[in-house]
Amino acid sequence: MRQAFKYRLFPTKKQTEFLDTQLAEAQGLYNAALQERRDAYNISHVSINYYNQANQLKEIRANGDCGLENFSCCQDVLRRVDKTFKAFFRRCKEGKGKAGFPRFKSRDRYNSITFPSYGDGCRLLHNGKLRVQGLGQIKVKLHRAVEGTIKTVTLLREAGKYYVCFSCEVEPEPLPVLPNSVGIDVGLTTFAVLSDGTEVENPRHFRKSEEKLAHAQQVLARKKRGSNSRKKANKTVQKVHAKIRNQRNDFQHKVSRFLVNNYGAIFVENLNIKGLASGILAKSVNDAAWGGFLNKTSYKALNAGRVYGEVYAPGTSQECLCGAEVPKTLSDRWHHCESCGLSEPRDHVSSKVIKSRGLREYRKHLPSEAALL
Ligand SMILES: [Zn+2]
Structure with a gap:
């Protein structure tokens, strides 16, 4: 690999x-x-x-x-x-x-x-x-x-x-089999929500770097085209970009390492990153840089012998664990199911739905010696 x-x-x-x-x-x-x-x-x-x-x-x-x-x-x-x-x-x-x-x-x-x-x-x-x-x-x-x-x-x-x-x-380095699994949902306010209720927050320094970037871009916009001071301002913008990229990579490496070390099977949504990034969720998806995160998670999982699965995405936020449909608009932050009574934050339920879809879709690939929970 x-x-x-x-x-x-x-x-x-x-x-x-x-x-x-x-x-x-x-x-x-x-x-x-x-x-x-x-x-x-x-x-x-x-x-x-x-x-x-x-x-x-x-x-x-x-x-x-x-x-x-x-x-x-x-x-x-x-x-x-x-x-x-x-x-x-x-x-x-x-x-x-x-x-x-x-x-x-x-x-x-x-x-x-x-x-x-x-x-x-x-x-x-x-x-x-x-x-x-x-x-x-x-x-x-x-x-x-x-x-x-x-x-x-x-x-x-x-x-x-x-x-x-x-x-x-790199040669694979399998980790000992773990009998658990996790579903992960892209958070809108947080970076991600896991099916066991864990919320992974975006680090605070992202905000700070973004503010710096916005400021550097404003400075650049005021400079005259072709001037030396514009070149200098442009350099500053590039520097902040590079810093954000590095911070983001570090963060993604840490979270993906945590997941691979702690769960036997990892399921995520198969999002159309491009489609989503240009749509209504643009800011948050770009922020979270979901694609780069999935890359890092998938190769680490593969390397450790973990099951990594991307599941069919549509409707994960519109259905309940019991199978009933629970329609929501983007602004509905809470899931309440009339038929089974499940009442939890929207992202938590989605990540559980992702996990159960994953366990279903990847049944054949799950380790036989462990009944995945
Ligand atoms: Zn239900």
Whole structure:
């Protein structure tokens, strides 16, 4: 199973400049490859594939038209273009609204290069430094050990700082079987509500960071376009964004770890994250970043040998444990069932419904030695 490990890099000034130019080169290649495909599509209605483009790489590099040091990195850039085009064609085929044509990337939106096979152009040394082709050794802050086998390496720029991200193949580490299970509902006011009544609150520092973000954005909005002070204000906004991202990731890791350590089977709603995020719940769903949380929970569960199930979502807030329908609008915060008398907060009942659906849907996958409660 793949798992990502991210660390801060401390390049020297010279190394930073080099990394910046490498990103710029990758961005140039990306846009050139995109341009070629767009032209081919618009002018002669043919589509160029990855191999057509990769076959030109040697020549392009020999001509000195691409300064990205590592050959495999160049291939990775072309693969990214390929991916966005495939996604574009898929959206066209599905007829999902307006399929946006793949767009060129500006400098500040192109922030990573990937070494697709570890050891080719990038390697972690025993002295704890990262060797990068054409650049030498960069200091890394390894705040936790890299686990498993490193497969790919990505160098990332976030708010002016550099990071390295190792994607590793990690061996499963099963935990002892637990005879219990839990259903989880996305909370509207809290982060999540568990079927045993536990409420997982959003940490308070989220609010604080959000206020900081709002303030930084106001400052940015007042700056004149193209001015230096605007650039500076923009940097501040990016910094706050990065901080929020890190805080959120930490929080998600903690909660998912708690769940996996304490429950034998974990059931969540199979929400259409995108659909929901653009709808009425936008703010709270974005806040809670449900998707990232589910990712972390599912891989940790898989790794520990836990049952992880996403259950059919519609109606989990509209029915009772007894099966009776209890219609509610979004503003109805309380569940009261006429037929069995169950009277509890709405989110609590939903999480119980999710649990019972999970136990039903995933019956075959539950450990036989434990009657899951
Ligand atoms: Zn009922």
